[in-house]
Amino acid sequence: MLCQKWCEKELKNESQDKLYPKVAASRPMEWNGNHSSVTMFVLRGLSDKKELQLILFPIFLGIYLVTLIWNLGLVLLIRMDSQLHTPMYFFLSFLSFIDICYSSSISPRMLSDFLKDEKMISFIACATQYFIAAWMGLAECCLLAAMAYDRYVAIGSPLQYSAIMAPGLCGKMVTGACVIGFLSSLSLTVSCFHLYYCGPNIIQHFFCDLPQIIPLSCSNPFITQIILLLAAIFVVFGSLLVILLSYGFIVASILKISSGKGSAKAFNTCASHLATVTLFFGTALCVYMRPSSSHSKKQDKVLAAFYIILIPMLNPLIYSLRNKEIKEAFKRVIKRTTY
Numbered sequence: 001m002l003c004q005k006w007c008e009k010e011l012k013n014e015s016q017d018k019l020y021p022k023v024a025a026s027r028p029m030e031w032n033g034n035h036s037s038v039t040m041f042v043l044r045g046l047s048d049k050k051e052l053q054l055i056l057f058p059i060f061l062g063i064y065l066v067t068l069i070w071n072l073g074l075v076l077l078i079r080m081d082s083q084l085h086t087p088m089y090f091f092l093s094f095l096s097f098i099d100i101c102y103s104s105s106i107s108p109r110m111l112s113d114f115l116k117d118e119k120m121i122s123f124i125a126c127a128t129q130y131f132i133a134a135w136m137g138l139a140e141c142c143l144l145a146a147m148a149y150d151r152y153v154a155i156g157s158p159l160q161y162s163a164i165m166a167p168g169l170c171g172k173m174v175t176g177a178c179v180i181g182f183l184s185s186l187s188l189t190v191s192c193f194h195l196y197y198c199g200p201n202i203i204q205h206f207f208c209d210l211p212q213i214i215p216l217s218c219s220n221p222f223i224t225q226i227i228l229l230l231a232a233i234f235v236v237f238g239s240l241l242v243i244l245l246s247y248g249f250i251v252a253s254i255l256k257i258s259s260g261k262g263s264a265k266a267f268n269t270c271a272s273h274l275a276t277v278t279l280f281f282g283t284a285l286c287v288y289m290r291p292s293s294s295h296s297k298k299q300d301k302v303l304a305a306f307y308i309i310l311i312p313m314l315n316p317l318i319y320s321l322r323n324k325e326i327k328e329a330f331k332r333v334i335k336r337t338t339y
Helices: 002-019 021-025 050-080 087-104 107-114 123-156 167-193 210-216 222-256 260-289 296-321 324-338
Strands: 029-032 035-038 040-043 120-122
Touching: 040 123, 050 087, 050 107, 050 296, 050 324, 087 107, 087 123, 087 167, 087 296, 120 123, 123 167, 123 210, 123 222, 123 260, 167 210, 167 222, 210 222, 222 260, 260 296, 296 324
Parallel strands: none
Antiparallel strands: 029 035, 040 120
């Protein structure tokens, strides 16, 4: 059975070599007895067309620069203005920090690949890219759940809000989100890149993504798939469950408010967070929950580019454009800087 499986991988590798002879000729490998170990992966990128890649380069470069400027500016604004030193903006500053790291783990590499004919990435670089991206993505899931709980306490128990959401609790929630994301990402990365890769090395994506890497393995990926399933259940769906429960209690609290003005104000405090949650979880679930096929791979790339590249840029805009406190804080900072 092992010989049959290896032969099937070799036949698949030969067919890929015929389709991509230039890539096959440059595939670095290390020989170990009768088997070979892949040391480099090939990223197919967003598109195979060179003209389209040259068009996409300035677009995604602009998006990445706006992402860095907006998120970094929001972090600095929250740190500089004392009136924004509240739990809501404390969580928001860490969300912006995570978005910076999340986007930076993939965007620079993707931008450089737009200008390359052969998009090669080493085994270690691929593992590092996935580890950081998964860490930030899973940490953001947990942080969005913490922000949903914060909004529930603010609306459901406004008089006890300051006592419940003390700085110590907020710090523990952020630390917990980072630790959960780190441990989950570490277990996924170690289990995936500990597998044996003996032949096919073409990743049908613009970054190192676990569902695209596991099929390239020549060994049994059962343990990796179990760890991936557990991470999805406990971290992703667990965070989504906390968010749904929090918003269920929020809706119940809003319905108890007699005045329409009070209900509208309570809803406005959740609108930005709800939009962020819908965009992040909606696109991620569309990519990873539907069955894969050759037709859906291009759609998956577009959706992945949306939640990895565009959402980190949109988050600070969503929280800033309709937020009077941030606008007033920005004016105060400008006045202090100018005068």
